[in-house]
Amino acid sequence: xxxxxxxxxxxxxxxxxxxxxxxxxxISAKAGMVNVADGDVYLIDAKGGEPKKVEPxxxxxxxxxxxxxxxxxxxxxxxxLTPGAFLRMAEExxxxxxxxxxxDARLDVLSGSVLIxxxxxxxxxxxxxxxxxxxxxxxxxxxxxxxxxxxxxxVFLGEAVADHDGQKVTLKGGKExxxxxxxxxPGKFDVKETDALYRWAKRRSGYIAMANVSAAxxxxxxxxxxxxxxxxxxxxxxxxxxxxxxxxxxxxxxYYYYTPSTVIAVYYPPxxxxxGGRASFGSGGSFAxxxxxxxxxxxxxxxxxAGISASAPASSGSAGAGSSGSRGGGDAGGGATAGGxxxxxxxxxxx
Numbered sequence: 519x520x521x522x523x524x525x526x527x528x529x530x531x532x533x534x535x536x537x538x539x540x541x542x543x544x545i546s547a548k549a550g551m552v553n554v555a556d557g558d559v560y561l562i563d564a565k566g567g568e569p570k571k572v573e574p575x576x577x578x579x580x581x582x583x584x585x586x587x588x589x590x591x592x593x594x595x596x597x598x599l600t601p602g603a604f605l606r607m608a609e610e611x612x613x614x615x616x617x618x619x620x621x622d623a624r625l626d627v628l629s630g631s632v633l634i635x636x637x638x639x640x641x642x643x644x645x646x647x648x649x650x651x652x653x654x655x656x657x658x659x660x661x662x663x664x665x666x667x668x669x670x671x672x673v674f675l676g677e678a679v680a681d682h683d684g685q686k687v688t689l690k691g692g693k694e695x696x697x698x699x700x701x702x703x704p705g706k707f708d709v710k711e712t713d714a715l716y717r718w719a720k721r722r723s724g725y726i727a728m729a730n731v732s733a734a735x736x737x738x739x740x741x742x743x744x745x746x747x748x749x750x751x752x753x754x755x756x757x758x759x760x761x762x763x764x765x766x767x768x769x770x771x772x773y774y775y776y777t778p779s780t781v782i783a784v785y786y787p788p789x790x791x792x793x794g795g796r797a798s799f800g801s802g803g804s805f806a807x808x809x810x811x812x813x814x815x816x817x818x819x820x821x822x823x824a825g826i827s828a829s830a831p832a833s834s835g836s837a838g839a840g841s842s843g844s845r846g847g848g849d850a851g852g853g854a855t856a857g858g859x860x861x862x863x864x865x866x867x868x869x
Contacts, residue, residue, distance in 0.1 A: 519861070549599045549623035550582035550615045551749075551759050554722070557593025557609075576756065582615045592625065594715075596722055599623040599645055601747040602638030602659070602760055606722060607631075611666075616648070624648070627634045627664045633719045634662045636676065638747050638762055647671070650697050652682035660691070661770035663716075669697035675770045676710050697819055714869040729759035737761060743851035775823040784867035790791040 533706050552572055560569035564585030572588075572595070582588050587659060588595060589612035597605040600623050607613070611630025612726060634645065636659045645656040650669040656662060659689040660676015671678065672694040673728060680687045682696050682702050694707050708784070729752040747763040760775050767775045767784075776784065 519599040536545075548581060548646075549619040549620050550618040551758070552580040552582065552588070552595060553598050553604070554596035555580070555593065556595070559589030559593045559595045560589045561587060576753075579863040582618065584615055587612055587614045590630070594718060598749055598758060599634070599636075600639070601639075601749060603634060603636040603643075603645055603802060603843070604657075604719075604722070604726070606633045606715065606719045608633075617646075621635055622646070629666045631663065631665045631715055633715055634726050635719060635723060635770055636660055637663070637760065637775060638767050640746055643746070650693070652680055653695070655679045655681070659770070660750070671695050676705065679869070690722075710805050714746045717869060723769055723771040723773050725755065725757075726759050727769070727775060729757065730761065730775045730783060732786055733759045734776040734778050735785075736763055737778045757779070 520699050521774050526563060552574060555572040555574050559572040559581065561582065562569045562802050563570050564583070564587075569589065574580060582597065588597065588607070588611055590607050594609060595607045597607070599605055603624075605613075605622070608631040609633060611671050612627045612628045613632060613646045614628060615624075616626055621642055624646040633645070634656065636645065636656060639645070639656065647654045647656070647662075647664055649664050649666060649671065652669070652671075654662075654664070654671050656676065656678050658677040660678075661674035662676060663672040663676060664670075665672075670679065671689065672740050673691055675691045678687060678689045680702070687695060687702075687704060688774065689704070692706055692709050694705050695702050698702075718809070727835050730753055733750045733752045734855055746762050747767075749758045751758050763779055764777060769775065
């Protein structure tokens with residue numbers, strides 16, 4: 519685990535220190551862009567017809583249009599919703615995109631399982647998920663899982679409001695709602711219970727955080743000029759990352775996203791104050807001279823440590839150092855090297 523953490527740091531450092539990085543491009547026009555298609559991933563038109571395999575290219579992105587269905591076979595997919603929120607699909611899963619507006623992303627989970635990782639959810643942005651006869655509105659940043667059969671919604675972190683049969687139920691961390699013959703039944707679950715989809719999503723989260731550091735460093739958009747967070751394509755990694763609208767944002771898996779003005783903390787870590795101690799800042803606080811503030815999905819405090827390790831989760835050990843497949847979609851650990859149009863790469867999907 520310590521080795522994997524060290525490899526993650528090494529790869530990120532190699533990539534962000536590479537010279538001559540091109541400017542990052544904001545690509546947050548609509549919700550529903552396919553960021554990763556690893557294996558068999560298909561797009562089905564709203565009017566029917568043969569499924570079209572999604573094969574992302576270096577300069578082309580697949581946008582899911584309203585009414586279209588994204589389906590996985592022996593594959594996984596990562597989709598950008600409203601800025602700061604990623605949807606990740608397990609194998610043999612599908613959903614229909616009902617609304618692709620950034621302020622009102624709506625989808626219907628038809629089969630399999632999806633995990634929504636919302637590092638930031640601004641007040642004006644909404645994510646609504648339909649499954650069976652219930653509607654779930656995500657009201658806070660957090661981590662959410664939706665299963666189609668049997669129908670179930672779990673809140674690992676955050677808050678969701680469920681609406682079914684005219685009744686509204688608020689779900690918070692560790693709570694779930696499960697469909698049965700008699701309707702929907704609330705319950706509890708162990709948030710430490712994970713599976714292959716969860717672990718892949720966590721590794722993807724680590725890669726996104728690595729890509730954020732170089733994207734924030736090279737972006738010519740200062741955080742003071744952002745009205746909301748934005749997606750930014752990182753050519754080193756071959757996929758889009760997220761740049762928060764202000765301060766520093768910690769996602770549900772414990773990784774950090776920086777803005778152009780706060781990423782300086784990665785390169786020039788805060789020094790101890792006179793008389794010893796360590797410079798740090800907590801939730802809602804500020805970092806002297808940088809305008810940095812920490813808005814974490816979990817609400818925990820944050821103390822940046824030396825170098826690139828500031829991008830690693832507080833609880834160490836998760837991601838391997840590689841990414842693979844289309845646009846870095848793989849999740850196997852192992853060696854990786856920076857450089858090339860797709861950044862670090864290694865083979866295969868793991869559990």
